[in-house]
Amino acid sequence: MSLPLSDLQALLPELALLVLMGLVMLLDLLWHPRRKLGVWTALGLVAVLVLSLALAQPSGSQAVWGGILRHDGYSFVFRMLFLVGALVTALLAMDVPHLGDKGAFYLLLLTSTLGMMLMAMANNLIMVFLAVETASIPLYVMAGFYPKDRASAEAGFKYMLFGALASAVLVYGMTLLYGLAGATDFAGVVAGLQQATWPVWMTVAVLLLVLAGFAFKVAAVPFHFWAPDVYTGAPTPIAAYLSTASKAAGFAVLVRFLLAALPGSTLPWWGAFLAAMAAATMTVGNFLALAQRNLKRLLAYSSIAHAGYILIGVVAASHLGVTAAVFYLVVYLLTNLVAFGVVVALESAGGTSEIRSLAGLYKRSPLLALFLMTAFLSLAGVPPFSGFVAKVWVFTAAVEAGLIWLAIVGVLNAIVGLYYYLIVLKMAYVYDAPEEEMHRPVRVPRVQAAALGVLSVLIVVMGLVFAPWFAWGEWAARTLMGG
Amino acid sequence: MSPLTILIFLPMVVGGVFLIIPRMKDQTVKVLALLTGLVAFLLSGWIYLNYDLAQGGYQFVQKSPWLPALGISYHVGVDGMSAPLVLLTGIVIFTGVLISWNMPRIREFFGLLFILATGVFGVFASLDLFTLFFFYEIAVFPMYLLIVIWGWKKTREYAGMKLTLYLFVGSVLALVGALAMVFQAKAQLGYLTFDLLELEKVAFPVAFQKLWFPVVFFGFAVLGGIFPVHNWSPDGHVAAPTAVSMFHAGVLMKLGAFAALRLGIMMMPEGAKFHLPWIILLTLVNVVYGAFIASVQQDFKYVIGFSSVSHMGLVLMGFATLNYYGFLGAGIQMFSHGVMTALFFAVVGMVYDRAHTRHIPSLGGFIKKLPWAAVAFIIGGLTSMGMPGFSGFIAEFPIFMGVWKYEPWIAIVAVISIVVTASYILRVAWRVFFGELREEFQDVPGLLVYDKVALAVLCAFLIGIGWFPKIMTPWVHVGTEYVLQLLK
Numbered sequence: 001m002s003l004p005l006s007d008l009q010a011l012l013p014e015l016a017l018l019v020l021m022g023l024v025m026l027l028d029l030l031w032h033p034r035r036k037l038g039v040w041t042a043l044g045l046v047a048v049l050v051l052s053l054a055l056a057q058p059s060g061s062q063a064v065w066g067g068i069l070r071h072d073g074y075s076f077v078f079r080m081l082f083l084v085g086a087l088v089t090a091l092l093a094m095d096v097p098h099l100g101d102k103g104a105f106y107l108l109l110l111t112s113t114l115g116m117m118l119m120a121m122a123n124n125l126i127m128v129f130l131a132v133e134t135a136s137i138p139l140y141v142m143a144g145f146y147p148k149d150r151a152s153a154e155a156g157f158k159y160m161l162f163g164a165l166a167s168a169v170l171v172y173g174m175t176l177l178y179g180l181a182g183a184t185d186f187a188g189v190v191a192g193l194q195q196a197t198w199p200v201w202m203t204v205a206v207l208l209l210v211l212a213g214f215a216f217k218v219a220a221v222p223f224h225f226w227a228p229d230v231y232t233g234a235p236t237p238i239a240a241y242l243s244t245a246s247k248a249a250g251f252a253v254l255v256r257f258l259l260a261a262l263p264g265s266t267l268p269w270w271g272a273f274l275a276a277m278a279a280a281t282m283t284v285g286n287f288l289a290l291a292q293r294n295l296k297r298l299l300a301y302s303s304i305a306h307a308g309y310i311l312i313g314v315v316a317a318s319h320l321g322v323t324a325a326v327f328y329l330v331v332y333l334l335t336n337l338v339a340f341g342v343v344v345a346l347e348s349a350g351g352t353s354e355i356r357s358l359a360g361l362y363k364r365s366p367l368l369a370l371f372l373m374t375a376f377l378s379l380a381g382v383p384p385f386s387g388f389v390a391k392v393w394v395f396t397a398a399v400e401a402g403l404i405w406l407a408i409v410g411v412l413n414a415i416v417g418l419y420y421y422l423i424v425l426k427m428a429y430v431y432d433a434p435e436e437e438m439h440r441p442v443r444v445p446r447v448q449a450a451a452l453g454v455l456s457v458l459i460v461v462m463g464l465v466f467a468p469w470f471a472w473g474e475w476a477a478r479t480l481m482g483g
Numbered sequence: 484m485s486p487l488t489i490l491i492f493l494p495m496v497v498g499g500v501f502l503i504i505p506r507m508k509d510q511t512v513k514v515l516a517l518l519t520g521l522v523a524f525l526l527s528g529w530i531y532l533n534y535d536l537a538q539g540g541y542q543f544v545q546k547s548p549w550l551p552a553l554g555i556s557y558h559v560g561v562d563g564m565s566a567p568l569v570l571l572t573g574i575v576i577f578t579g580v581l582i583s584w585n586m587p588r589i590r591e592f593f594g595l596l597f598i599l600a601t602g603v604f605g606v607f608a609s610l611d612l613f614t615l616f617f618f619y620e621i622a623v624f625p626m627y628l629l630i631v632i633w634g635w636k637k638t639r640e641y642a643g644m645k646l647t648l649y650l651f652v653g654s655v656l657a658l659v660g661a662l663a664m665v666f667q668a669k670a671q672l673g674y675l676t677f678d679l680l681e682l683e684k685v686a687f688p689v690a691f692q693k694l695w696f697p698v699v700f701f702g703f704a705v706l707g708g709i710f711p712v713h714n715w716s717p718d719g720h721v722a723a724p725t726a727v728s729m730f731h732a733g734v735l736m737k738l739g740a741f742a743a744l745r746l747g748i749m750m751m752p753e754g755a756k757f758h759l760p761w762i763i764l765l766t767l768v769n770v771v772y773g774a775f776i777a778s779v780q781q782d783f784k785y786v787i788g789f790s791s792v793s794h795m796g797l798v799l800m801g802f803a804t805l806n807y808y809g810f811l812g813a814g815i816q817m818f819s820h821g822v823m824t825a826l827f828f829a830v831v832g833m834v835y836d837r838a839h840t841r842h843i844p845s846l847g848g849f850i851k852k853l854p855w856a857a858v859a860f861i862i863g864g865l866t867s868m869g870m871p872g873f874s875g876f877i878a879e880f881p882i883f884m885g886v887w888k889y890e891p892w893i894a895i896v897a898v899i900s901i902v903v904t905a906s907y908i909l910r911v912a913w914r915v916f917f918g919e920l921r922e923e924f925q926d927v928p929g930l931l932v933y934d935k936v937a938l939a940v941l942c943a944f945l946i947g948i949g950w951f952p953k954i955m956t957p958w959v960h961v962g963t964e965y966v967l968q969l970l971k
Contacts, residue, residue, distance in 0.1 A: 320553075362591070366505035382624050383617045384495075392613070392658070396553070399662040407662065411655035418651055422627055422644065429591075430631050430640075467550050474552060 010064045010071035012056040013048060013079050014117055020044040021110045028103025038094025039447070041106045045087040049080060061479050067185055068124040070256075073479035077326060077472050078120035078252040081333055085245030086113040088337045091451045092344045093237035099145055108138035109241070116249035123260070125174045125184040128253055132170070132217070135249055136163050139242060143234040155233025162216065162226040170213025176206045186260040204267060214257065217250030220311060221281040224304045228288075231300035236347060239296055240340030243303040244333040251307075251329055255314055255322060259481060274315045279409045282308030286416040295343050296353045298420065299336065302379060305417060306332055312394045312410055316401040322477035324393035327470055331378070331390040331462060334455050338375035341452045342368055349442040355424055360433030365442035367449065369428050374456040378463070380421040381414050386462035393470075485545035487559050490526045490569070491604045491618075494519060494576065498597030501590050509589050516593040520580035523600065527573025531958070534566045539961045541610060541680070549613070554676035558611035563962030564744070567818040567955060568607045568737055574944065575733045575825050576600045578937035579726035582829050586724070592633060595625035596726060603734050606742060612661050612677040619654055619742065622735065623647060626727070633724040642715075642722030649705055649715040653739075657702025660695045661746060667691055682750060683969055689753045696754025700747035700762070706739025708795040710768040716795075717788030725832025728784070732791045733825035737817045740798050744966070748802060752970045755805065763803035767893055769796025774900040778907035783834065783841040786911055787827045790867060793900055794820045800897065801882040809885030810966055814959035816878035819866065819948065823875065826863040826941040830856045833934060834915065837927035843911060848920025852927050857916040859938040864908040866945045869901055874948035877956070 008015070024041055061072035069075075086109055093109075094100035115135030122128040140163060144156015178184055180203065181192025193203060212223060219227040231239040258274075285305030292298035310332070313325030343353050345368055351357040361369040378387035391414060398407040432438055444452075462469050497519045501512060534542055544560035561569055579596065586592045598621065605618025630643035668685045669675050676682065701709070708716045716736065720728045748755045773793030780786045798820070801813025833856045834849055835841050850857035866875035879901075887894040930938075948955050 362588075370502060377624050380624075383620045388617070388620060392616070395659065396662055396665075399659065400666055404659065404663065407659050408656070411659055412652075414655055415648060415652050418623075419644070419648065422624075422647065425624075425628070426631050426640065429628060467548075467552075470550055470552060 006062065007064050009056055010058065010062055010069075013052040013083070014114060016048040016051050017083075017110060017114050017117070020048060021107060021114075024103065024106050024110065028106075037103055037106055038090050038100050041090040041110070042087050042094075045083055045090065049083050049087070052080065052083070058479070063123070064121070068127040069118070069121040070123040071121065073475040074256065074326075074477070075121040075252070077330075077476045078248060079117040081248055081330060082113050082116045082120070082245045085241060085248070085333055085337065086110065088341070088451055088455065089237050089241040089245070091447055092240060092337070092341050093235070095348060095445050095448065096235060096237060096344065099235050099237065105142065105145065108142050112136075112138040112142070112241075113245065116245055116252075119249045120252035120256075122253060123186050123256070125178060125186075125189070128257070129167075129171055129174060132213075132253070133167065135246065136167070139163075139238075139246060142238045143230055143242070145235050145238065151233035152235060153233075155230045158233075159226055159230045166213050166216035166223065169209050173206055173209025173213065177210065180206060186257070190260070200267065204270065207267075207270070210257070211254075214250055214254040215277070218247050218254060218307045218310075219304050220277055220307050221284045221304065224281070224284070227304055228297050228300040231303075232294060232296045232353075236296065236340055236344045236353065239300075240337055240344070243299065243340070244336045247303065247307060248329045248333055251310060251314075251325065255325060256480060258314060259317060259322070271315060271317070274311065275403060275406050278308050278311035278315050279406060280308070281305070281311060282410060282413040286413050286420075289420050290416065292420075293355055294353055295355050295358070295424070296340075298355065298424065299339055299343075302417065302420075303336065305413065306379070308413070309391060309394055309410060312398050312403075312406055315406065316397040316403065318397060318401055319474075319477050319481060320393070320400055321397040322480060323470065323473040324390070324397045326473035326476045327393055327466075328390040330469060330473070331386045331459070334458055334462075335375050335378040335385075335387060338371055338452055338455045338459065339379065341448060341455070342372045342375065345444045345448060345452075346442065348445075351442070355427055358424065358428040359431040360438050361428040361442065363438060364433065364440065365444060367453075368442055368444055371452045371456050372428055373425055374459055376421040376425055378459050380418045382418070384460060384463045386459050386466065389463055389466045485543045485559065486526060486530060487543040487561065487569075487608050488545050490523060490530065490573075491559065491601055491608060493526075494523060494597035494604070495601035498594040498601070501594030501597070505590075507590055512590045512593060513584065516580050516597075519597065520577040524573040524577035527570045530561065531566050531570040534561065534563070534958065536563075536957050536961055539563065540965065544610070546610075549611075554674065554678065555613045556611055556678065557614055558678060559605070559608040559614065560610050561608055562965055563958040563960065564814050564966065565607045565741065565962070566958050567814070568734075568741060568821075569604060571737070571818050571821040572600065572603050572607065572734050574822060574940065575729055578825060578829065578940055579729050581933040581937035582729075582832065583724075583726040584931060584933050586633060586726075588632065592629070595629050596730070599625040599629070599730065603730075603738060606738050610679045612665065612679060612682065612746070614677075615679070615742065615746070616654070616658055616661065619738070620651075622738070623651055626650070626731070626735070629727045630719065630723045633727070634722040638718065638722045642718040646715045646719035649712065653702040653705035653712075655702075657699045657742075657746065660699040660702065663691075663695055664699075664750060679745070679750075687751060687753075692751040692754030693757050694754075696747055696751045696758050699751070700743050700755075700758070703739045703742040703746065704799060706735060707743055707799055708736050708739070708769065708792050709762075709799055710765050710772065710792075710796070713769065713773075713792050716792055717785055720788040720791065720828070721782065721784045725828055728828040728832070729825040732788070732828060733821040736791065736795050737798075737821055740795065740802070740813075740817060743799070744802055748805070749966060749969050755970075759803040759805060763800060763889070763893065766796045766800035766803055767897055769793060770800060770897050770900045771903075774903040774907070778903050778910075781843055783843055783846070783911065783915065784828070784831050786843075786907060787824065787831060790827075790904065790907070791820070791824050793904065794824070794867070797879060797882050797897075800893075801885055804885040804889040805970060806885050806888055807963060807967060808881040808888065810963040811956070811959055812878055812881030812883075812885060814962055815874070815948075815955055816882060818955065819874035819878040819945070822941055822944045823863050823866045826859055826938065826945070827867075829934075829937060829941065830860045830863070833930060838924060843914050845921075846915045847918040848916070849924070850916040851920050852924065853930055855930055855935050855938055859942055860916065861912055862942045862945055864912055866949070867908055868905040872946070872949045874945045874955075877948055877952045
């Protein structure tokens with residue numbers, strides 16, 4: 001098959017990323033730049049971003065590679081988001097010993113990002129599976145990047161086992177779907193399902209299998225069990241990446257599949273089922289987060305809860321719902337990267353990821369305390385931080401769709417969330433560390449401080465001037481759903 | 484740009500600068516904070532005085548698109564009801580800065596206090612549902628941190644969290660109600676808008692109003708301290724540091740009452756007519772029970788805390804009558820109580836900072852050491868009892884008239900509170916300021932000049948309105964007319 005020029009342009013971000021991977025590999029082999037490799041990777045990702053934004057913006061919805069990929073506003077927003085996620089992750093990781101000095105890490109990171117970008121574009125069951133595996137396999141390795149550290153090794157292994165199971169379920173569901181519908185591209189699947197001659201429960205059962213596979217990626221209840229252990233055990237920058245880009249990728253493919261392959265109206269209780277999943281995800285995530293003493297574990301449960309809020313937008317299945325979900329994911333990615341970034345900084349200053357080790361932060365590093373406050377208040381959904389508007393839009397979408405009960409479950413959950421986020425802030429702002437530690441400032445390397453600073457400013461700016469970002473979400477929704 | 488916008492965002496900008504520059508010297512912080520407080524005070528006074536009474540309606544309006552796709556705009560303006568409250572906020576922020584001169588970690592303290600002030604100014608001025616919630620929720624986190632960092636060690640963590648959660652629960656439930664309103668309006672208007680001035684013209688179906696009015700009204704009335712969800716307030720007041728208690732009881736409780744009026748009564752008048760007859764009974768409990776509870780407290784600050792519950796009950800009771808006198812009195816009471824209670828908490832703070840106890844029987848004779856504070860407390864006390872010549876009389880008299888018109892027996896029961904209030908105020912004034920000054924308090928330092936200025940400013944407003952009601956009633960009258968016209 002020969003590639004037309006327009007396909008090349010559509011795939012420019014991916015091709016540029018491939019080139020960057022080659023460069024990183026060469027640099028690592030020939031020059032051993034150690035920690036500087038992180039800077040080069042990050043600069044390379046900036047170049048990819050700029051290049052893509054300048055040259056590869058889609059107009060309308062374009063079928064690429066014979067239709068197995070789709071180059072539209074929806075996939076473009078997500079692809080840029082993954083690039084940002086990888087960029088920040090590379091910066092956070094570069095000073096972490098045994099991680100930031102290894103070329104293999106950056107290569108795995110970029111490979112996984114490539115897989116995620118394909119996930120956002122995939123418009124065909126087979127492509128979905130390939131993309132999911134491309135994104136996941138490097139993640140398994142990265143989670144277990146410290147083989148001598150028991151927690152990390154356990155995290156990697158656990159993630160892989162759960163992941164393999166989820167993939168098996170996913171591919172099983174997909175084969176059945178193919179068997180029923182007789183096609184692998186989404187449009188074909190829709191057409192096939194509409195001429196169903198089999199009982200409706202069969203369709204639902206098959207779809208549940210596929211949904212389970214995706215729910216694992218986004219860590220939605222009841223497929224969330226892996227997340228806390230993996231986040232806690234994995235090197236912290238990887239946990240940051242897992243909880244942000246990887247989750248966003250899961251949502252990217254989930255939303256496209258649900259809205260393109262499954263116009264919800266054809267299946268009577270499908271909406272109710274998804275709504276229940278959203279409610280359960282929020283509630284379980286938030287209530288279990290209450291009991292945590294480790295910051296990474298707390299963030300893991302909070303990220304489960306946030307998957308629930310985002311699912312509200314998906315359940316609404318409307319224009320506004322998708323817009324809200326995309327906006328939420330953008331905000332959430334930036335915010336959670338800051339939250340994990342603070343943990344990375346704490347750990348590299350000799351602290352642990354226990355919540356207790358935040359004590360005295362207001363004095364030991366006022367800047368880091370401020371970043372923590374920005375991130376956690378944004379996660380809690382408090383203005384002027386962007387998490388507030390993100391939450392308001394998903395609740396608005398729920399009310400618009402007539403799901404008032406779900407909006408109420410959502411706001412009640414926001415209260416539980418506020419509680420534990422404030423507890424963490426209290427530790428950083430109220431309590432003092434032991435005397436000898438109080439006088440030892442936590443130093444944040446300049447690059448990380450700059451990265452976290454830029455993200456924090458973005459979090460506030462997006463909370464105050466949200467119209468342009470909302471327009472991006474709307475663009476994504478429009479190209480996905482038409483109209 | 485409307486001067487109102489400058490007033491709203493000035494404190495947050497200064498507060499944000501305080502927070503992001505950790506190395507700023509304390510002296511610089513104090514000077515900047517004092518300047519900002521003064522500017523906010525003068526600007527709010529200027530807006531108040533330049534409100535054109537003949538013209539009425541909303542003035543100093545600014546409407547800029549914020550998210551046109553959803554019909555959301557940044558829309559602010561003041562009317563006769565909110566102009567006094569904006570002024571009140573200006574007064575409290577200025578005096579709050581004055582009496583916080585020696586706080587530890589002062590940079591963060593003023594930073595958070597100013598962000599809180601932005602939230603409060605914003606809510607009073609909002610003419611858009613989203614704008615209103617945006618500013619309302621801004622008040623959440625500075626409030627919490629101010630209490631848990633600088634509050635009274637014994638209860639600050641408990642009370643700070645309790646207050647924050649109460650405030651948040653109420654407002655997010657009200658948010659769902661507000662969204663329901665927006666989409667109901669969309670069904671009737673054909674387009675999406677969050678603009679309050681457009682929404683208040685929509686005649687929502689009666690069944691819809693009956694369902695959603697209590698949600699929205701209570702969502703905000705929680706912050707107004709309505710029984711039985713009032714008990715965050717005394718705990719919160721007591722645990723907070725002085726300037727925050729002033730803000731809290733002085734301004735934040737009005738925020739709740741004001742928003743309950745703005746989004747509850749003014750948007751859903753039919754719902755209000757249906758539900759307020761039982762809600763007024765709750766406010767009666769506030770008024771009477773609050774006064775009795777205040778009278779048995781041994782802790783100086785709890786007395787004031789519960790007296791706020793009682794006085795805020797009068798505000799909500801005035802609203803619940805839905806008649807002219809009720810609204811007029813409630814409007815003035817919001818201002819009068821705000822200034823009065825800020826004064827009370829300032830005095831309590833001054834005594835506590837010197838005595839290190841608030842246990843009333845352990846105090847005594849402080850008039851010898853703190854004559855300014857004693858006089859100020861007595862002025863506040865007379866206001867609180869509703870004595871003629873003080874603003875409390877100007878406020879409470881119309882409320883009781885309104886309640887009498889509505890249902891005489893409620894007025895008769897409510898009047899008990901005045902007697903009880905007089906008894907506990909006199910008792911506390913006697914025990915704390917008169918009698919023998921105890922040995923250990925002989926060497927306590929006097930007041931700073933900043934403290935005296937703060938007390939003088941607050942007293943001036945209480946007496947000024949008491950003698951010259953004309954400086955406040957016409958404003959509230961205009962505001963009341965506007966509300967009544969929506970209720971028709």
